[in-house]
Amino acid sequence: MIRVRMAPSPTGYFHIGSSRTALFNWLFARKNKGVFILRIEDTDKERSKKEYEDDILKSMKTLGLEWDEFYRQSERSGIYREYLEKLIAEDKAYYCFCTREDLEAERESQTAAGVAPKYSGKCCVLTEKEIKTNLEAGKPYVIRLKIPAEKVSFDDMIRGPIEFDLGLVGDIVIAKNLDEPLYNFSVVVDDILMDITHVIRGEDHIPNTPKQIALYRALGRPEPTFGHLPLILSPDRSKMSKRYGDVSIKEYLSKGYLPEAIVNFVALLGWHPKNDKEIMVLDELVDEFDIDRVQKAGAVFDIEKLNWINRQYLNALDEENLTEKIRGFIPADWKTNAAMIEAIKPRLERLGDAAELLHVYFELPDYDGTLLFWKGEDRDTAGILKKLANEIETAGDRFDLEEITAKIMSLVPQDKKGDYLWPLRVSLSGSKTSPTPFELLAGLGKEESLRRIKIAIEKLGK
C-alpha cells in the first residue's frame, strides 16, 4: 500500500512550489490507489500561524487536492518526547550544553581554517553526573543525534543513486529540548508512524535526506523511498521568489486564474505526458501521470504560458458558467447579459480582467468627436449614423447578435464597411479598441445603443 504525504509548514501563504509538490504527491497516490496525507508541520511556534494553515487547507481544497488523512505536529509533542527519551536512553542521542556563542566561535575558526563547519562533539563525552548537574542547574540544552562518520546512499526515484559522506555532517541538533522537536526529527518520527512509503518533496531537501536516513537507522526502522522534485525557478533561474511576481496560490486565485489552469500549469512544470497533450484536468493528469517522466532540472515559471492555459479554460466555459465566475470580479450592480459575456470571452485572460473589458457596456467614456471619422476623414459620418439609428429603431427590443448583424450589414455597402462600421463602433464604445459594433449592439440593447449614437451625432454638431 502506497502512502505519501504533503508536509507544509504554516509560515506563509500556500506557495506555488508547494502546490506542485502537493499535486505530484496527490497524483502519485491516486495513480497507485494509495493514500495521500496532509501533515501540518508547525513545530516552530514562533513562525507558525493559524492564518497560514487555513490558507494551505483552503488552497489545496480549491485546487482539488483532497487528502485522506490529516495531522498536525503541534498536537503530537508527547510522541516526539517519547522517541527522544528512547534515543537518549539508547545512547544514540545526547544532551548538549554548548552555548550559541561557543558554537559560533567554533564555526568561525573552522571556516577560517578552510574546513566545513561541523560540531565538535564536545558534549558527547559528558558523564552522566555532569549531565545531571547541568540539568538540575537549569542550564539550557539541546539534544543532538550521534551521526556515524560513514557514507550513506539512497536511490532517488527521480535522480537515481545519490551518495553522501555523513562524516562531513557532525552531530545534528534534533530537538531544542524534550518538548520541542526540530524538523529533521519530527519528520522522520511521523513518517515512520504514518507508514509513509514514498517521500516526494522538493530538491532543496536533498541535503536533509542523509541526516534523516541516519535517524531512521538510529530508530531501527527501514527508510522510505525518496524522490526529489526539481525546483520551480524565477526568470533568473534562482528558487522562485516574491521578487519576480506572485508566489502564493491565493494571489493567483484572486487575480482570476482558474484552479484547473493553475493545476494544469504547475503539472507541466517539470513533467510532461507521453503524448503532446497539454490541456489536462486532474482526472486526465491522474491517467497520464508517471513519476518516471518528471524532470531532473529546475523549471522556470513562465507567466505567459499560465495566461495561455487560463485562456483555454476560460474559453471552454459556457456563458452561464462564465457569468457566474465573473460575478465576484465586477461591481455588484453591473447586470451583465449573455451577449456581453460572449463578447468579452475571447478577450479574457484572467477573470480579474473582466471589469475592464465589461466597463464599456456600463459607462460610455468621454471621447473626441473626431474619433468617429473613419481614417480621420468625415464622409458624412453624422448622416451615416442617423441612417444606422433609423435601422436600429426598426428592430425589436432585444437584439440577437446574428439578426442585428444581418440587419446592419444589409445597410452597409460592400466597399464602405469602414465608413459605416467604424463610427458605429466608436459611438457605441467611445474608444478606438473595443468589441465589434454588433457585439456592442447586442450587449447594450436597443435603448442604450440609440442613446449613445445620439450622443455621437451631437458631438458631430449636426
Add this chain to the structure above:
RNA sequence: GCUCCUAUCGUCUAGUGGCCUAGGACAUCAGGUUUUCAUCCUGGAAACCCGGGUUCGAUUCCCGGUGGGAGCGCCA
C-alpha cells in the same frame, strides 16, 4: 569555501545509439480572416554547453571541464 544536484530553441519540453534535415507548446516574427482590438488560420526564425573517450555510428553511454542551482540553523 565545502557538499550535493543539474545541463535540448528565449521559456516549458519530446527524444533512452541509427527513424533527428532534432518534434510539440508558450512567447516572438510575417501573412490571411476581421472596420479596430481580441479570437481564429497559415507560414517563418529559433536549441542538443565545451573537450575527451566508448562505438561502424553519438543529442542519447562514460570521464573531465564549464555554466546554472540548492544546501551548509537551537527554520522547515
